[in-house]
Amino acid sequence: MFDTVQLRARFIDLDSHYLNQHNPKSFTSYNSSTGELRTTYKVYDELLPYITYYDGSHMLDVQVSIPKLLFGNNVQQVTETDIPVFFDRLQERLEQLFCVKIPHSSWTVIRCDVSWNFQVGNEVPKYVRLLSKQKFAFKSTITYNQDQTVEYRNKSSRIIFYDKEAQLTKMKEPDYIIEQSRGLLRLEIKPSTNDMKKFSPTRLAVELIGKPFFEYMTGKVLGEIEYPTEFDELDLSWLLENRVNIAQIERMLGFQRLQEMFDEQTLRKIYTSSTYANRKTEAKKMTIPRGNCLSPLTISQ
Structure with a gap:
């Protein structure tokens, strides 16, 4: 249902002592109007690869692949029952790292990749060729690596169909992961901010990361495909x-x-x-x- 998400929580106080324990890349700037020194911390964690904290605005950003956090790969698909587990796992990991407990309702969405794997067997190239001839309103159609990837994009959003096995083979993923991806046509939708606001005006994560938004976005895309x-x-x-x-x-x-x-x-x-x-x-x-x-x-x- 979902893959990579970027979430933001405001009014979060993280102690620099805990931040510095994780060897962050930090950058300090001077605010001439207030005379304040503001530091941005970027922390890498094996489970949460992209963590950024802005101490001046007390804002925390986290970017993570939901299936990779839960299953270790993004071939296995996230289901509706996995979503509460994701929020709990995110909360637990941040508490382990920084001794802070952030309520699920505090997160807003900056990015939310909707995804699905279609098992089409040996017809993946046929579907990609079919899709390469499709037109989506207000989007350019771009093809890469014949019979492997087709993308529809504009400045604010993207829709991608691609051969999942070919992608993982190129990335030299383990054989058992590649085997799981055989025959998969992967759909990824990167909604625009406007798409998210139409569904949730405040872009709350607990409203967007769920089955209703998934069905809303995939329904719009699949409904436009002609066969x-x-x-x-x-x-x-x-x-x-x-x-x-x-x-x-x-x-x-x-x-x-x-x-x-x-x-x-x-x-x-x-x-x-x-x-x-x-x-x-x-x-x-x-x-x-x-x-x-x-x-x-x-x-x-």
């Missing part, structure tokens, strides 16, 4: 009825087969810009009976 069907067997009677257009039918069959095999970025390298635009226009106008489409991506918990 064009693929050719199976052409009906002979339809071909006989349209035999005067057989040359156009042959051309469209070839073009649409290339669309199934390659992403748009690759096809634009093959065709001239005018020919590619003409083929796309022609494909939209011609209706050829088709079947055998990829199954829609759905979430079941």
Whole structure:
């Protein structure tokens, strides 16, 4: 349901004695208007890798992968019942590190990555090719490493689908982790601040890190995906009825087969810009009976 989150708690008093026990990277600045010295501490912890404390504003930021904290990897998915455990584990670890107990309700969300693993077997490349042809409103579509990653992004938010096994193999993760990721198409959504505020005006962590927000964000994304069907067997009677257009039918069959095999970025390298635009226009106008489409991506918990 969720992966990396960045949380913030205000009005937190951390004793510099406890901070300095963890070999922080610190930076001190002088505030000329107040005459105060303000220090920022950055602490690395094996369980909570990114901890930043601003002693001038008494503000604490923590960034952590929820599944990595709970399970040691982000292949195993977080479920609804794991979320209270996460908040408890976060509270316990900060108490161990800094002798401070922060209520769950004190946290607000700066970043909240929504995620899901779709088990699609050996069809991961097919789904990535399909998704590379999709358009999301107000977002640019970018593909990386053919048949492995497609991203939709703007300045404030991102949606990414990628081959989880390929990613972990490249990162040289342990074999048993790679094996668990086989056949997984990974979805990650990085909501904008506006997305979060629509759901929780104050961006409270206890409101955003939960099943309702997960369903809200994934529903918006999955609802926009279109599933064009693929050719199976052409009906002979339809071909006989349209035999005067057989040359156009042959051309469209070839073009649409290339669309199934390659992403748009690759096809634009093959065709001239005018020919590619003409083929796309022609494909939209011609209706050829088709079947055998990829199954829609759905979430079941």
